[in-house]
Amino acid sequence: xxxxxxxIWIAALLTVPFxxxxxxxxxxxxxxxxxxxxxxxxxxxxxxxxxxxDRNNIRWTISAGAIGSPSxxxxxxxxxxxxxxxxxxxxxxxxxxxxRQAELRVGARFYTDVPGTDRDAALRRIDxxxxxxxxxxxxxFPNAETSSSDPVRQRRVATDGPYFRSLMAIAKxxxxxxxxxxxxxxxxxxxxxxxxxxHPDGQVLLSHCGKDARASDVRAMLDKHANLFxxxxxxxxxLASNESRRxxxxxxxxxxxxxxxxxxxxxxxxxxxxxxxxxMVGIDDVHTWEIYDQTVMAIRQGVLAQxxxxxxxxxxxxxxxxxxxxxxxxxxxxx
Numbered sequence: 001x002x003x004x005x006x007x008i009w010i011a012a013l014l015t016v017p018f019x020x021x022x023x024x025x026x027x028x029x030x031x032x033x034x035x036x037x038x039x040x041x042x043x044x045x046x047x048x049x050x051x052x053x054d055r056n057n058i059r060w061t062i063s064a065g066a067i068g069s070p071s072x073x074x075x076x077x078x079x080x081x082x083x084x085x086x087x088x089x090x091x092x093x094x095x096x097x098x099x100r101q102a103e104l105r106v107g108a109r110f111y112t113d114v115p116g117t118d119r120d121a122a123l124r125r126i127d128x129x130x131x132x133x134x135x136x137x138x139x140x141f142p143n144a145e146t147s148s149s150d151p152v153r154q155r156r157v158a159t160d161g162p163y164f165r166s167l168m169a170i171a172k173x174x175x176x177x178x179x180x181x182x183x184x185x186x187x188x189x190x191x192x193x194x195x196x197x198x199h200p201d202g203q204v205l206l207s208h209c210g211k212d213a214r215a216s217d218v219r220a221m222l223d224k225h226a227n228l229f230x231x232x233x234x235x236x237x238x239l240a241s242n243e244s245r246r247x248x249x250x251x252x253x254x255x256x257x258x259x260x261x262x263x264x265x266x267x268x269x270x271x272x273x274x275x276x277x278x279x280m281v282g283i284d285d286v287h288t289w290e291i292y293d294q295t296v297m298a299i300r301q302g303v304l305a306q307x308x309x310x311x312x313x314x315x316x317x318x319x320x321x322x323x324x325x326x327x328x329x330x331x332x333x334x335x
Contacts, residue, residue: 177323
């Protein structure tokens with residue numbers, strides 16, 4: 001009788017983790033998602049994006065800057081077309097094309113020279129666009145030395161230089177974060193720390209959670225700066241798979257495959273739980289709709305299903321609704 005009771009007790013203990021995992025999987029499969037880092041690619045139409053968002057329960061999409069071309073149209077115009085179709089489910093961006101075109105003309109000094117007519121003109125245009133709400137700042141690139149396919153952005157500029165200080169002022173006025181693609185070079189980190197300290201009422205959204213940063217690096221910054229946030233875009237498989245072969249630190253999470261189950265690195269899981277109000281998810285730039293679907297699956301199973309239900313809900317959409325002031329479309333629990 002005693003042996004039987006012990007077996008029942010052991011079986012019950014073993015059942016608890018399984019039941020918790022099942023609960024997390026169920027919750028993660030049905031959560032609405034706010035994609036806070038998305039680039040409208042040249043092959044995408046607004047109608048196609050809406051269909052994929054509906055299919056994957058992506059409730060909101062925040063532009064990080066559309067991809068534009070002379071034939072397809074200016075990025076701001078392409079974003080505007082999506083906004084026209086999706087209304088409050090899509091927030092267009094400005095600033096990416098303006099900064100890149102100016103940098104093509106004058107080089108990286110666009111970010112640092114004081115004064116600079118090219119920078120003044122770009123900032124004036126961004127300021128005008130940001131005043132037309134809703135609008136967000138497009139992804140910026142203070143440090144993409146080894147993490148951009150665009151040769152123009154394969155450099156490092158001062159994260160606390162005049163351009164980024166001006167963007168912080170605009171973003172603070174409009175209640176928006178400044179998204180920064182910033183590899184964790186020691187100088188870039190020190191500059192970002194100064195920028196955050198000097199603008200305590202402003203916010204920075206660290207694109208890709210620092211791209212090549214380790215959990216311990218990000219933890220130190222989050223502990224120090226309450227106005228710093230992270231998006232997890234391009235830190236999971238399939239998107240980060242190739243980069244992770246040369247730099248394993250770039251991969252944080254992954255979806256299910258033939259050789260492994262979905263999962264997340266333990267130190268990152270603990271970091272997200274400890275700073276559950278500071279993390280969000282993003283799809284980023286995907287070159288086929290199939291990869292879009294795979295990326296969403298990796299987010300659901302490799303991120304959300306690995307977290308406690310309360311944290312998963314925050315990371316999936318609640319943090320984004322708060323930080324980006326999103327309209328809670330058909331989401332009664334978001335009030």
